[in-house]
Each structure stands twice: as C-alpha cells, then as structure tokens.
Amino acid sequence: MAYTALYREFRPKTFSEMVGQDHITKTLKNQIIADRVGHAYLFNGGRGTGKTSAAKILARAINCLNPKDGEPCNECEICKGILSGSITDVVEMDAASNNSVEDIRSIREEVNFLPTIAKYRVYIIDEVHMLSTGAFNALLKTLEEPPEHVKFILATTEPQKLPATILSRCQRFDFKRISNEDIIKRLKIVCNEAKIEITEEALNTIAILSEGAMRDALSILERCVQDGIQNIDDNYIKDLVGIPKLVYIKQIMTGILNYNVEQVLENANTVLAEGKDITNFTWELIKFAKDLLIYKTSKKLELYSKEELDEIDKICKEADKDRLLSIVYNLSELANNIKTSSQKTIIFQAGLIKLCNKEQGNTNSDLERRIEILEERLANGNLQVKSQPKTNIQQPKEQQSAQHFVQEDNKDVKTKEEKKPASNGEQSTISRKMA
Ligand SMILES: Nc1ncnc2c1ncn2[C@@H]1O[C@H](COP(=O)(O)OP(=O)(O)O)[C@@H](O)[C@H]1O
Ligand SMILES: [Mg+2]
Ligand SMILES: [Zn+2]
Structure with missing residues (x-):
C-alpha cells in the first residue's frame, strides 16, 4: 500500500466527520439542503482547522448526484471523480505560488465555459491573501458577476490583508481553533482506524501541543508512528518534541x-x-x-x-x-x-x-521576608549602618505632595514601578498568554 501522511489519509470526507466547526458545517448543510448555496465563500481561520477540508466537502456536496442531508455521498461517479482528481471541474489553486494577474486571468477566461460533467465549476483558492493587487482586481471582476455554474471558495489565515471589495462579496465563515476535547475525540477515531495504541495522557499532551490545529495533532502522532513505537505514551511524546518531564x-x-x-x-x-x-x-x-x-x-x-x-x-x-x-x-x-x-x-x-x-524580591511577602532578615540581623547586632550624607536640596512643593500621596497610598507598587520601568508591556504580554 502506498504511504499517505496521516493528516491526508484522515481528511474528513463529510461535514459530520469534522470536529469543532459545527457552527459552520450546520449552516453549509442547511444551505445545500435548501439549495441556497452562495456563489462566493471566504473561509477564514488558523492553519489546520479544516478550511480546505470543508471546501472540498462543499465542492462535492453541491455536485453530488445523491446528496444526503447536505452531505456528499462520496460514492457516486461525480464524488468519486472529484475525490480521485479525475474530474477537473473542481480546481484547487494555491495563491501563495500562483499569485499573478495571469493566474487569475486564466480563471476569468475559464469560467465562461460550462463545467465538463459536474454541475458547478468550483474554484478553491487557498491563502488568497497572497494574491497581488493586480490579481485581486482581476478576481474582483469575476466575483462581481460570476456565471451561474461557478462557485468560489477562498481560504485565508489573514483576512485583514484582503481588500474590502473582496470581503464584501463573500459569505464569510470563521473557523475556530479546535478545543483539546475535540482534538482528542478526532485523534481517538484516527488511532482506532489506523490501529495505533496510545495512552489517554499522550492524547492529552498532543492536544495541548497542537494549540487548536488538527493538522499539527496528526503530524505529532505521525512522528510517533514513524518511529515504530507500539504503545505511545506521554513521556515518549514529550521526549519527541523536547518537553522536559x-x-x-x-x-x-x-x-x-x-x-x-x-x-x-x-x-x-x-x-x-x-x-x-x-x-x-x-x-x-x-x-x-x-x-x-x-x-x-x-x-x-x-x-x-x-x-x-x-x-x-x-x-x-x-x-x-x-x-x-x-x-x-x-x-x-x-x-x-x-x-x-x-x-x-x-x-x-x-x-x-x-x-x-x-x-x-519585591512582593509583599518578599518584603516581609527581607524585613525579617533585617530584624534578625538587628537582634544579633550584625547590622552596620553607614552614615548618610545630608542633602540640602529642597524639592518643589508639588513633587513633595505627589510623592507623599504615592507613599501613603500605594507604597510598594510605586517601588516596583521605579525599579522596573520597562515591565509594563511585559505584564500585558503575560496576561494575554495566560488568558
Ligand atoms: N475540523 C477538523 N476536523 C477533523 N479533522 C481536521 C479538521 N481540521 C483539520 N483537520 C485535519 O487536518 C488536516 C488539514 O486540514 P485542512 O482542512 O487542510 O486545514 P486548513 O485548510 O484549515 O489549514 C486535514 O486533512 C484533517 O486531517
Ligand atoms: Mg488549507
Ligand atoms: Zn455523490
């Protein structure tokens, strides 16, 4: 059997196989059932959250000869042809490497022809934010008045880089980061089908490490499998990715x-x-x-x-x-x-x-501890006080009262800020990471 990467082999083939994006798959299925599929979609979201998978499912569902509850059957001649790539009416284009005006122009010419055997010609344009300005303009013309038999599914990780004119012509769906729970749910199915033995803790660790991206979860699993490990456990994964125990x-x-x-x-x-x-x-x-x-x-x-x-x-x-x-x-x-x-x-x-x-330390308890040490030294008589030179410089009045206020009210906060003036930005980074 030819070897396929796990993440490809286990690309969901129906909406119901997808995890974590129910808000999207539900709407899409309803549109298909009601025969109200739009002519342009924008799938936005982090990598490995299911944009391409959903686009492929959608492309089959609208062309399938026996769709069921908004899902493609994956068995009819059309579904099979699209799955195997023998039907050329579903076109996948990576805008990262085909981003010129010419690339889009060729689409513009093509769309005027009827699809070969499917009902719709579907263009899936991945990483669409990578298109050049000229290419965007060319695409815009097609998006404005696409022929009846053409659908566009644009996918991006960076929607803020898209011109408003493109955004306004698409139905937008935001793919969420997949929860650890959903990642584990899907991993279990994959492990079961691929006969991979893995502990519950290991699944948990993979889910945490993949930070919401199902593709990453499958890639980590894949690395374990390639190493030929029989029963994958938590420590093995941590070793693999370099996490200290x-x-x-x-x-x-x-x-x-x-x-x-x-x-x-x-x-x-x-x-x-x-x-x-x-x-x-x-x-x-x-x-x-x-x-x-x-x-x-x-x-x-x-x-x-x-x-x-x-x-x-x-x-x-x-x-x-x-x-x-x-x-x-x-x-x-x-x-x-x-x-x-x-x-x-x-x-x-x-x-x-x-x-x-x-x-x-500068926290309350640190300060308390420091006082303790000082008191101890005092009690033992080993505290030497150097005499301080007297200063005659008078502080301006305002400054005096301001300082007074700070000292009364918020003494150690002030001390902290004085000692580490650069720590503010730092703190907000941490609270963001902690959230
Ligand atoms: N929501 C999901 N449910 C199940 N598997 C997923 C999901 N998202 C991604 N995957 C897995 O990760 C792989 C890559 O997903 P893909 O749809 O290409 O992500 P994207 O296009 O958002 O980067 C898929 O082949 C599939 O195995
Ligand atoms: Mg993709
Ligand atoms: Zn079908």
Missing part, C-alpha cells in the same frame, strides 16, 4: 519556592544535558508557575493527572500567591532576555539563581 519542572519550581539554589540548578542542568531547548524549557516553567497560581485561586486544573494534582495541591499549600506572581513575571522577563541573548545557557542559569535569591 514534569518531574524536573516540579523539582525546579519547589526549589525556587524554597530558595534552594542547588536543587534548582541540579534539575535544570539535568534537563539541559538531555538537549532540551532552553526557550521551551523556560516556557514550561512559566506555564507550571501559572498553573500553580490558577490552582491556588480556583482549585481547578484540567490538564493534569490525579497524582500530579495531588502534588500540585501540596506545593500550593506552601506557596504564596504574591511569590508565584513574581516568579511568573521574573521568568517571563528571563524568557525575553534569553530570546535576544547569544549566551542562552548562562542567562538562563543566572536567571534561576536570581529567582532563588531571597533578598531580590
């Missing part, structure tokens, strides 16, 4: 929380020695700290096993919220520094050491 992440996080620099560095070095990518690694740490925060506030976390949740519960009991917040912020700053550095390992290790330094 949760054990290490947990050790590092508890190390940071306890200011135990040896524990942190030892575990970090183990992960690095396995050749994991530092950027991914840092993100895993951020994600874990963020998850601890979420758990602390809501007692709910979806992506962990029962045993893992028990451990998370234990860690959370001892960790305080401000401290976790500051860890997330500091790690995000570290992630940024790593991105721009040519000495990633050093920056990474130095960042971890800094996180384990009790006296560095």
Whole structure:
C-alpha cells in the first residue's frame, strides 16, 4: 500500500466527520439542503482547522448526484471523480505560488465555459491573501458577476490583508481553533482506524501541543508512528518534541519556592544535558508557575493527572500567591532576555539563581521576608549602618505632595514601578498568554 501522511489519509470526507466547526458545517448543510448555496465563500481561520477540508466537502456536496442531508455521498461517479482528481471541474489553486494577474486571468477566461460533467465549476483558492493587487482586481471582476455554474471558495489565515471589495462579496465563515476535547475525540477515531495504541495522557499532551490545529495533532502522532513505537505514551511524546518531564519542572519550581539554589540548578542542568531547548524549557516553567497560581485561586486544573494534582495541591499549600506572581513575571522577563541573548545557557542559569535569591524580591511577602532578615540581623547586632550624607536640596512643593500621596497610598507598587520601568508591556504580554 502506498504511504499517505496521516493528516491526508484522515481528511474528513463529510461535514459530520469534522470536529469543532459545527457552527459552520450546520449552516453549509442547511444551505445545500435548501439549495441556497452562495456563489462566493471566504473561509477564514488558523492553519489546520479544516478550511480546505470543508471546501472540498462543499465542492462535492453541491455536485453530488445523491446528496444526503447536505452531505456528499462520496460514492457516486461525480464524488468519486472529484475525490480521485479525475474530474477537473473542481480546481484547487494555491495563491501563495500562483499569485499573478495571469493566474487569475486564466480563471476569468475559464469560467465562461460550462463545467465538463459536474454541475458547478468550483474554484478553491487557498491563502488568497497572497494574491497581488493586480490579481485581486482581476478576481474582483469575476466575483462581481460570476456565471451561474461557478462557485468560489477562498481560504485565508489573514483576512485583514484582503481588500474590502473582496470581503464584501463573500459569505464569510470563521473557523475556530479546535478545543483539546475535540482534538482528542478526532485523534481517538484516527488511532482506532489506523490501529495505533496510545495512552489517554499522550492524547492529552498532543492536544495541548497542537494549540487548536488538527493538522499539527496528526503530524505529532505521525512522528510517533514513524518511529515504530507500539504503545505511545506521554513521556515518549514529550521526549519527541523536547518537553522536559514534569518531574524536573516540579523539582525546579519547589526549589525556587524554597530558595534552594542547588536543587534548582541540579534539575535544570539535568534537563539541559538531555538537549532540551532552553526557550521551551523556560516556557514550561512559566506555564507550571501559572498553573500553580490558577490552582491556588480556583482549585481547578484540567490538564493534569490525579497524582500530579495531588502534588500540585501540596506545593500550593506552601506557596504564596504574591511569590508565584513574581516568579511568573521574573521568568517571563528571563524568557525575553534569553530570546535576544547569544549566551542562552548562562542567562538562563543566572536567571534561576536570581529567582532563588531571597533578598531580590519585591512582593509583599518578599518584603516581609527581607524585613525579617533585617530584624534578625538587628537582634544579633550584625547590622552596620553607614552614615548618610545630608542633602540640602529642597524639592518643589508639588513633587513633595505627589510623592507623599504615592507613599501613603500605594507604597510598594510605586517601588516596583521605579525599579522596573520597562515591565509594563511585559505584564500585558503575560496576561494575554495566560488568558
Ligand atoms: N475540523 C477538523 N476536523 C477533523 N479533522 C481536521 C479538521 N481540521 C483539520 N483537520 C485535519 O487536518 C488536516 C488539514 O486540514 P485542512 O482542512 O487542510 O486545514 P486548513 O485548510 O484549515 O489549514 C486535514 O486533512 C484533517 O486531517
Ligand atoms: Mg488549507
Ligand atoms: Zn455523490
């Protein structure tokens, strides 16, 4: 048997096989049933969410000799011909490589001819935002007055790059990122049919890694299959994509929380020695700290096993919220520094050491701890105070009162801002990523 990539082999052939886009497939089926199919569609959405698949199904459904409930039968002569590519009335064009005026002009000439055997000639134009300005103009003329027997399905990941004139002539459907639940549902069907054995946790990990793109989920699965693994489990996938194991992440996080620099560095070095990518690694740490925060506030976390949740519960009991917040912020700053550095390992290790330094923090609890240390030193008599030179400079009145206000009202927020003037943009990036 010839080898086909999983994602092609398992391209949904009916609307009902598609997952996560019910709002779209339902409308399309209704239009087909009511014989009210539009002449131009725009399928918008991230990669691997089903735009091309839906376009192909639609192209068959409107040409099928025995459509059922708005679905193509995939058995009649027309469906089969379109599926095998022997019927040329359904044309797929990739605008990324055919973006010139000539490419579109040839479509404009072609549309005047009747389809060979199908009812409609269907043009599926992928990555339509890549067309040149001239090509857009040429396309516009055809979209304005397409012959009865012609349908257009345009697909794009970047609708904001399309001229308004094109947008206004199409029925637009927005394909959503596919939920982890739906990805797992589809993966299970694929694994079952392809006789792939895989654990529930592994499916979960694949779903998280693919971030809403079904194609990515199938590609990860494919890599496991190609390696000839019989029973795919969670650790195998994490190894494959270079994610450090949760054990290490947990050790590092508890190390940071306890200011135990040896524990942190030892575990970090183990992960690095396995050749994991530092950027991914840092993100895993951020994600874990963020998850601890979420758990602390809501007692709910979806992506962990029962045993893992028990451990998370234990860690959370001892960790305080401000401290976790500051860890997330500091790690995000570290992630940024790593991105721009040519000495990633050093920056990474130095960042971890800094996180384990009790006296560095600025959160309420950090400050409390710093006061504690000072009090301890005072009590032990080992605090040396250097005498401060007196300043005679008078501050202007307004400034004095403004400062007064800040100090009374919001003391440590002000301190934080003064110390890190650049951290604002950073914070909003994190909250976006966390959302
Ligand atoms: N909504 C979906 N339901 C089921 N499988 C999907 C879905 N979206 C994508 N896939 C899988 O991913 C592959 C690529 O999808 P495709 O329709 O080409 O995505 P897009 O055109 O949006 O990039 C398909 O062959 C199919 O295996
Ligand atoms: Mg596509
Ligand atoms: Zn058919």
